[in-house]
Amino acid sequence: MADTGWDIAMRRIDAKYDLPQFVASSLVRKMAANDFRLPAEDRAKYQMLPDEVVSRIEKIVREAYLDAGEDVGGAALREHLWQQARLARRAMIATGDLITPADFRRQIGVSETQLAALIADGSVFIVEVDGDSYIPALLAHTAHNRERLQTICRIIVPAPPMSRLDFLTSQQGSLSERRPFEMLDDARDFSLLRRTAAAWAAEWSRTSxxxxxxxxxxxxxxVPPIYTASAEIDPRRPLWERASEALHLHGYQWPLGPYPDVRSFTLFVERRTAGDAMPTPDACVQIVVHGEDIGIRIVAAPGTTLMSSTTRAGNHKSLIDIAKRVIAHLIHAKRT
Structure with a gap:
């Protein structure tokens, strides 16, 4: 099931602000229905929220619906919003918040080859503006612990570049309203920041x-699947570990049971990045149970050759338990 703009907006608001769910939900729906602005007549209902917070939530909702591909306000509004984003990026160039790769190299003292390596591993990221490449000047500032800042950049790679920059520079509710780039010096702060960044990055990809x-x-x-489970998981994690986590976390599962007692079934693993129209298939695993034995045949999986194997069912009798047993077997097989 694809994430809706409402789903994405609610997750992002929850990550930044400690708001009751009913308040956040009401804000999202009112803003989405009013060209992504809180109607003036409703402002008094949310007087506990400062103007800058309301403005920030409006931006979150707008970007969430765009990432979900939902054209709530029609093509004209959608084009208007993208144009606003382009103008904002151009303004960042004018103010020096975005600089050219050449300027960035000079500021941090690296060669073209070294910069290419930093970009390749996610330590530094590129922002495209009108077809040209720029780098956030923040990543070159000597006032920040650059090594730790690059560590956080590598963690948040699953998100789009401008969203990464927004994460680094915006106050985060989960960080007591502090900005990530302000939490690089203290070891305890940095440990909290790493955990928060990892959780935030996982929101950009869902494994099902x-x-x-x-x-x-x-x-x-x-025909519909007899069972679906999905969870927000960093797409860089190994395939079978992501599949196992999706089956165990219960971030989303449907139906809730009871499940049919089938002895042969096929398990499909896929991942979807926020904003993508279609999911990316990851694996197809055919499973046939013969008494105490489970026959496993991998039809397709990245980095895995076509293979068949057998494992014992043990006490795993239900459909879901057998699926979990198979994935655990594949994790072990990959490690050995």
Missing amino acids: VKIYEGVHETEPGD
């Missing part, structure tokens, strides 16, 4: 596991 009755090589389009 779908189970269909019978043996398939491609995902059926004419």
Whole structure:
């Protein structure tokens, strides 16, 4: 199930502000229905929120709906919002908040090859403006612990570049309203920042596991899955670990049961990045249970050759328990 603009907005608001769910939900719906602005007549209902917080939430909601591909206000509004984003980036160039790669290299004293390596591993990131490449000047400031700042940049790679910059420079509710770039010196602050950054980065990608009755090589389009589980997980984590976490975390699962007692089924793993129209298939695993034995055949999985194996069912009797047992077996097989 694809994330809606409402889903994405609610997660991002929750990550930044300690608001009751009903308040956040009401704000999102009112803003989305009013060109991403809180109606003036409703401002008094949220008088506990400072103007800058309301403005910030409006921006979160607008970007969330754009990332979800929802054209709430029509094509004209959508184009207007993108134009605003372009103008904002141009303004950042004029104020020096975005600088050219050449200027960035001079400021931190690295070669083109060294800068390319920093960009490749996510320590530094590029922002595109009108087809040209720029780098946030923040990443070159000598006032900050650059090594730790680059560590945080590597953690938040799953997010789009401008969202990464916004994370680094905006007050975060989960950080007691502090900005991440202000938390680089103290070891305890930095430890908290790393955990917060990892959780925030995971929100940009969702791994789903779908189970269909019978043996398939491609995902059926004419029948619904008998079980679906998904969770927000960093896409850089190993495939089978992501699949296992999706099955165990219960971030989303449907239906809730009871499940049919099927002896052959196929498990499909996919991931979806916020804003992508279609998910990316990761794996197809055919599973057949014969008594105490579980036959496993991997039809497709990145970095995995076509293979078949067998493991013991043990006390794992239910559909979901067997699926978890199979994924655990594949994790172990990958490590050995």
